[in-house]
Amino acid sequence: xxxxxxxxxxxxxxxxxxxxxxxxxxxxxxxxxxxxxxxxxxxxxxxxxxxxxxxxxxxxxxxxxxxxxxxxxxxxxxxxxxxxxxxxxxxxxxxxxxxxxxxxxxxxxxxx
Amino acid sequence: xxxxxxxxxxxxxxxxxxxxxxxxxxxxxxxxxxxxxxxxxxxxxxxxxxxxxxxxxxxxxxxxxxxxxxxxxxxxxxxxxxxxxxxxxxxxxxxxxxxxxxxxxxxxxxxxxxxxxx
Numbered sequence: 659x660x661x662x663x664x665x666x667x668x669x670x671x672x673x674x675x676x677x678x679x680x681x682x683x684x685x686x687x688x689x690x691x692x693x694x695x696x697x698x699x700x701x702x703x704x705x706x707x708x709x710x711x712x713x714x715x716x717x718x719x720x721x722x723x724x725x726x727x728x729x730x731x732x733x734x735x736x737x738x739x740x741x742x743x744x745x746x747x748x749x750x751x752x753x754x755x756x757x758x759x760x761x762x763x764x765x766x767x768x769x770x
Numbered sequence: 771x772x773x774x775x776x777x778x779x780x781x782x783x784x785x786x787x788x789x790x791x792x793x794x795x796x797x798x799x800x801x802x803x804x805x806x807x808x809x810x811x812x813x814x815x816x817x818x819x820x821x822x823x824x825x826x827x828x829x830x831x832x833x834x835x836x837x838x839x840x841x842x843x844x845x846x847x848x849x850x851x852x853x854x855x856x857x858x859x860x861x862x863x864x865x866x867x868x869x870x871x872x873x874x875x876x877x878x879x880x881x882x883x884x885x886x887x888x
Binding site: 694699700701702703704707743745757758759760761762763 | 774803805810811812813814815818826828860862876877878879880881882
């Protein structure tokens with residue numbers, strides 16, 4: 659079973675920030691938070707990951723609460739091409755045998 | 771880097787048949803994993819191969835089997851197909867040098883092979 663819970667769907671206006679929440683209350687101290695997204699008819703695409711500090715890259719920002727029990731993925735200026743299913747996953751960083759456990763994710767619809 | 775490519779992109783089989791799906795991993799990636807994604811659900815882990823050996827398996831029966839070749843390409847074989855095997859099958863590869871560096875454990879996925887079992 660997935661260790662995360664996410665809202666099933668969200669809408670966001672084009673050009674506005676999209677804030678996607680994720681709860682991971684049972685996360686252990688050495689588990690990272692990963693975000694992937696899946697655009698229709700494509701494979702999942704890596705977005706960002708983090709342990710306890712906030713992270714930013716060219717795609718998004720990741721805000722992790724101090725207790726690490728939840729996080730938020732921020733797409734600062736959503737475009738129509740950001741419409742996708744977004745998956746939040748927690749796992750160990752270097753355990754080759756441990757798979758990624760995907761939940762149902764959040765379906766983000768960016769509206770014109 | 772050429773990305774992860776999968777073939778075929780779509781195929782239709784009948785119940786009881788066998789199918790082989792193929793994956794060409796991203797250059798330098800020596801770990802490959804396969805996922806099954808039913809319609810409307812997240813991907814479910816089938817198994818993983820590292821240096822041609824299976825080193826992790828999800829809750830899938832033995833009729834799901836795989837191979838990884840010295841050039842790191844791989845195959846997923848499914849015998850005795852059932853209607854519930856209809857799904858998108860995703861291959862993902864990982865670069866050996868990224869793991870452990872700032873927690874990087876990034877999978878690169880292919881676009882998948884969509885299997886329909888009638």
